[in-house]
Amino acid sequence: MTRGVVDVDDVRDWPRAELQLPDGQRVRVRVTRCRPDRRGRYWYDYALELPTRLDDRRHGPSPTTYLFTGSAPHPIIQPIEGEDYRAIHAPPPEERQRWRLAPAPQPAWSDFCVHRLDCAQAETAERLLTDAEALQMLADPSVAVPCPVCRPDTVLRHL
Template sequence: MSTARPLASVTLPDGQTVRAVVLDRRQEVDGSYWYTLELVLISKVDRFGQPRAEPQPVIWQAPYPVVQPIAGEDYSTVTVRIAPTAVQVWLVEERHSATGTVHVLHRPNCAQPTGRSERVGLEDAAALLGHDDAVPCTVCRPDAGLRGLI
């Protein structure tokens, strides 16, 4: 078997919960996250005219919060995709302190900016992260999103 993929807890419409394999995660245009999941079920397969019970993978998508992490699972290997139109602009917030000005880069739907912020495009956002006076927001993690777009 190849590298093990992490499991997540999924709440079904009737309230039951199952554990499913997380294949990837996608941020949609509205900022919501949808997970691609796999669950292996037993299904009837006809082999040479005889019915047999065999494992069959079911792949589907479900949103957060229907999908919840499981403590102890390592999700660092899960691919995070961003819808192409989900990030057209990024926010750069200026934070002033006694030691100087820091520019904090945020995703456009982040609720963390409290100071003056400016909208910038993809190239400017990526370039900003290379500057000494710029840091990514620790809540919305724009650096992770930029890696998937550049």
């Protein structure tokens, strides 16, 4: 387990689940994400808020919280009935927004340029696109062209 980069107040909004510790104890944690591995087993990223002591030279010790984050597979972490887990599941592949739409660098090419998410050329991206939207935009070269740097067309042509 490592110290989390998630704010304690943000974690309190996530759904709860039961985590079984190696010695058999069960604790309630906040689940921040759920994702399947290659075998189809679901892993839950969780945050566990623990009490601890903060030492201050002027005021002495005071109670505070320490946020641990980790990940565990389904049988070790169990959902709690009545909790809403829809927010932690990734959308289906056809609904994922994996492309960026930015104004074309040279208006003579077309109006827009389609980029990969991590493309440095897409700093002025106006919105994100799904696979279907990106293919639709690239179908008409007068509307959008693929970025010549990140080449999204090499991935999209296989879809």
